[in-house]
Amino acid sequence: MNHRLLEPEGVDLPEPTPSAVNFEMMYALAEYSHEPKLLLWPNGEILFVNQAMCQLVGHSKEFLLQEGRKVLVDRADTRWEPAIQERENVGFFRGELNILHRDGYVLPVELDSRLLYISDGTSFVSVHIRDLRAEKRDKQKIEKQQKQLESALHDLSLVLDSTADLICTFSLDGHLLHINKACFSILGYTPEEMIGKHYRNFIHPEDIPDTEGDTLQVVQKYSTINFRNRYLHKDGTVIYFSWSSSLIKEEKKVYCIARNISQEIASEEKHHENENRLQALLQEGYDMICVLNKEGTYSFVSGSVKQVLGYESEELTGANAFDFIHPEDIPHVLVNFDQVLLGDIVQTKPFRFVSKTGEWRWIETKGVNCFHNPAISGIIINSRDITHRLEAQFQLEQSEKLYKALFENNPDSVFSLNKNGVFTSVNAATVACSGYSEEQLLQMNFVQLLHPDWVKETEGEFSRALAGESKTTETEILTALGERLSLSITKVPIIVNDEVLGIHVIAKDITKAKQQQRLLENTAKRLNTILESINDAFFTLDKDWCFSYVNHEFEKAMGVSNAELLGRDIRVVYSANDYEIFYSSFSRAILLQHPAHFEVFSENLNRWLDVSAYPSEEGLAVFIRAIDARKKVEAELKKLSLVASKTVNSVYITDDEGHIEWVNEGFTRVTGYTLEEVIGRRPGDFLAGPDTDQKKVSRIREKLHYNRPFVQEVQNRSKKGEVYWSKLDITPILDDQNGGGKKFIVIETVITEQKKAEEERAKLTDELLRRNRNLEQFTYIVSHNLRSPVANILGLTSLLTTKGSAELQEGITERLNQTAQNLDSIIRDLNEMLNLQAGMLDAKDHFQLSEVVNQVLQVLPIDSFEKVEVNLNGIQEIISIRSYVSSIISNLLTNAIKYKNPDKPLRVCIKAELHQDDMVCLSVTDNGLGINLEKEGKNLFGMYKRFHFHVSGRGLGLYLVKTQAEALGGYVKVESKPNQGSTFKVWIKNYS
Known part of the structure; x- marks a missing residue:
């Protein structure tokens, strides 16, 4: 085996000393490593370059071996000469440099260059390169986002310190961790006086249990909204708060926003969040290179693992990689591992790997299958620790979400304006409040929203805010719908680098509060006016029975002035002997705290009085009304009731609201009802029959307010459920001497038989009109349709008497025969109409609807349609004229078959539906030729009207359908489109 370290072409290297290191495996690892690597002579000539380096700079391996280091060096980078000098002096260099790509652009890299010696003293330069482009992009992005967040947090800090709401943070055990400066203006405490203390030190003692319960809900449900409790101001006064609280589980803190609602200004709270400054931690590391077998066991681990995970190479070699991966991440890592085994190059999603210290580190890994290389026989894994980058990104996302939530989810309108007053940002509450969309607002100046009366004042406040003054003022705007709103606005200058760029604004809708304030003022004025204008004598007593108010009517009745009575005890002014019943009733009302009402004849005043006394915490309010006239009317009514009780007709008396008194x-x-059963009830509530709906009852009650006698016919239902018709003669009895009170005397006459006679006359009239229309139609046919064929017959028969050729005579005979046939058809049609008229007198009987449908279908040709669907919706027996129902269904089905579309099979649906008004709807739907209803709709049901002339027919079927439907108390509707089919709906009455 050749154990040379490298064998560049044309270069003889000294033979290395044999060692335990597998140099072929090391060569393969260097060649397939994802980290760019070079081996050079000290003079810059390249001896070895791996694939990753070629891919990085875009040059081929042959080109780099030929040209050397010079094609890589960026000569514009002044760091290169010191770097080469440092490596020559100390033997190694590590730092950031720029190299050149084949296309001419600069690549920032981290270069690790070391001088190596072999046994014969020959020296080489080993170069490891790490591409810094992605890292620099991420760093620039994070730095940019961090600056934006710092600016936003700075602005947020200004807003929080300027807001009128109380914003604070509590630990889970209830101790205050942070509070804004609003605590001083709301509670009188400085933040330093409150921070570190438990909330129980400031809450009203009675609200502590509820507050602790709300705290428990926050821990269990993570948030609560609109919780109310009371706090004690430093001066001892009570402050009411409405709280919104949120638990940040990770930080073990409760964030709270409290709004002062003591002045009944209803508004929602602004969500508070603690400042969370983003610190992006960027940690440079090196790639960890290792080799795994098919079971995931490490067969080789590079030395860089110590910098990444803290392990020595020997500690991982022979161990299984999956033993170090977080259990939740193993499934997707196994999927990637299987893909690499199949030969794919896979970049995994980040997963967690335990370090030597027990810490879970996020790893990004790239795997290459090298089982085909005997020197490696495994999977090369290139891993990088990206924990700090992910943590920084996560913290940044969390901070952005928290800031955005505070802005977007704020219940108040929050927006920003530039120096010209143009909107630069708006939250959802601003959009909802103004009625304009976000896009519209961002193109508008705030002046465009102002009510004209407030433009000058608000523009002045805007100018002062741009000058650096933060202030809360009021203004009014007009919404997109023209609605006028009152707002309380807090303006905070946006200052960056000592320059005011615009202002932040928090706007609260105080329209309802303003309206309530004006309402209270107006109510007080109206109350005094009402008390002075009422016809009753009215006065009030305080708890000591002294006069506190006396109206003009009491002064006039008693002959005293207001000044004589106010502050004096009523028992001193008016003797208890003369007004004993008054004082006893007043005492009982005050003692029981329940209103007292009584009628009494005052001998001192010689008048009947109606007295009402209403106790309250302040004392007693007393109304006194003279009722002499009413007493006279009641006496007269007693006499009248004695007479009415003996009359034959139904008579009853009601009060002015229509409630029965007698x-x-x-x-x-x-009616079957006794006085005890109906007294106090309205007749329309229990007597109204089926034909007397609530609208008719309401119209009768409206007439009661006109103070004029009137007559009304109604349908009633007796206690036994029997329906009858009545004529009501209603006469009001006015009591002009007693405040305009009134009663009604109602004389009820039963007119059921009269109504039945009227209904019979109406039915007879309708039948005569219908028969007259049919007679006119019959006369029209006789006068028009019969005249033409008779005239033709007469003319043709006269020609027969003349001499002519045999051919002419034969033609006349043929025409005569055809005309006679036409005449016969018309006569048969007339006969069918006469039969129709006769059938209208047929008796209505019970029959099964399904039997009629089946009988009609059996008569039709089997091959005339592809499918017939029947859906009677559970309707079984109906009451009608069987022959008419059969004829209607038969004519509609015959038409469907006759006018089917020749290009597609005929499908027919027969359907029945029962409606609440005892009407049955029979519908027949087909997919045939259809009808142009816009053109032919007005002639659709006329006699001899046809719309498809390629099919033979008399045009009588739809006329018969309409006539029979009307005879059965119904009507016909049609839905149709050309070439799409038709639906005929026939409503007939079910005489059940």
């Missing part, structure tokens, strides 16, 4: 015996006789 019914006579006639009402009980007609």
Whole structure:
């Protein structure tokens, strides 16, 4: 065996001393290594170059061996001369240099150059090269992203310190780790006074259990939203918060955002997150080269494994690689391993490999099958430690997600403006609040959103923010839909390198709060106006029974002034002997804290009074109304009820809302309900029959508000379920002397027989009209269709009497015969119409729908269609005229066969559906020639109307279908398109 280290062509090397090293295997490892390698004479002439080096620079091996080191050196790189000098002086050099590619561009590499000696004193230069392009790109990308994140975090820090919300971080045991400066303005504490203390030191004692329960939910579910509790201000006042909390499991921290809702300003909280500065750790390492057998056992491990994983080469040699791989990663690594065994060159996904210290390191590996090479007889594995790169990428992604979540998921509108006031970024809440899309906003100036009344003031605040002033102000905008919104806006300058580039803005919608404030002010004004304008006497007493308010009506009724009563005890002003029932009722209302209502005749005032007293924490509110007129009406009604109780008709009395107060015996006789069963109920709620729907009941109740008598016919249902018709004579009784109150007297007359007579007359009228239309049609046929063939017959018979050739006579006879046949067809059609009229008088009977369909199908030719589908949807027996139903189905199927498409087999579907209004829909669908409904729809059901003249027919079938359907209380609808088929739907009444 030749044990030369290298054998470049044309160079004699000294014979090396035999050793335990397998030089052929080392040569093969160097040749197939993924790390570019060179062997040179000290003068720069190349003795050996591997495939990886050729691929890196784009030159062939022959070209490099011929030209030497000079074609690789980038002469513009001044580091080359010092590097060669250092290697000559100390024997080795390691550092970063630039080499040239065949196409002329520069490749940054890390070059490891060492001077080697063999036994005879001959020296060589061993060069190992690592391509730094991907690493530099990744480093530049990470540095760029890190700068962007640092800038974003700087801006975020400004926003967090400027926000009005309380943002803090707790440990899992409840100790405060971080809090923003808003704590001072909200709670009166500085951050230094709160950090490190447990939240129990600041929470209202009553809310501690609920807060601890919410903390447990955060740990179990990772987040809670809109949890409310109370904190104690430094001065002892209570502050209400609404909390949103999130658990960062990896950091064992709870991030919280608290909003001060003490002033009833309803808003959502801004998600808080702790600053998480990204530190990208880039660790340079060397490729680990090793050889595995088919079982995955190491047969060779390079010395670089110590730098990568901390192992000595001897510690891994003979061990199985899969024993060091993380169990979760073994399945996909095995897949890659099998691919390499089949001969593929495979780049694996990153997987975890345990280091000597027990740490899991992320490895990126490339495998090449070299079992075909006897010197190697295994798989060459080139591995690289990418743990730090993955960790840096993961941390960067996490930080970007956290920052983006704080911006995008913020419940308030957050956006940025440049120095000109143009939007540069907007979150989802801004889009939702404004009504404009993100694309529209990014092309707009903020002034375009402002309400005209607020433009000048808001532009001034914008200018002050650009000058470096952070401030919270209010403004108003108009949304895309024109809606006017009030906003509280916090403006924070964006300062980079001492230059203001724009401003960040946090906007909270305070429209509802503003509306509520205005509503409270207006309500107070309206309340005073209402109390002064009501017709009732009204006054209020405090807890000591002293007058606290008296309206004008009370002053007028009692002949006193407001100034005489306010602050005085009512029992002192008005004697208890004169108003004993008042004071006893007032005392009971205050004691029980329940309203009191009573009617009393006051001898002092000589009037009937209706008194209502309503207790509250402040005292007592009292309404007094004079009801003399009502008492008179009630007396009259008692007399009237005595008369009404003896009348034959149904009579009942209702209040102004239609609730029954009294019914006579006639009402009980007609409806079956007694007074006890109906008192307080509305008649329409329990008497309305099937024909009296809720709309009719509502219309009757509307008429009650017109204060005029009216008559209404309704269909009612008695207690036994019997339906009857009634005529209601409704008369209002107005009480003008008692505030306009009213009642209604309803006299109900049963008109069921009259309604039946009216229905019979209506049916008879419809039948006469229908028969008249049929008679007109019959007259039309007689006058038009019969006249032409009769005239032809008369003319032809007159010609027969003339002398002519035999051929002429034969032609006249033939024409006469044809005309007679046409006349016979018309007469038969007329006969069929007469039979149709006669059939309308047939009695309706019970029959099985499936039997009728099967009988019609049996009459049709078997070869006339390819498939007939019948779906009756469970309909069995119906009540109708059997002959008509059979004729309808027969005519529709006959038409389907007659006008089938000659280019495809006929398919027919017969379907039946039962509707809620006791109507049965029979439909026949085919895939035939179809009909142009836009052109022929108006003539579709006329007599002698035909639409396909290549098929013989009389044009009578659809006329019969429509006529019979109408006779059965129904109608016909058609859906059709030319060359696509037709669907005829026939509705008939099921007389069940």
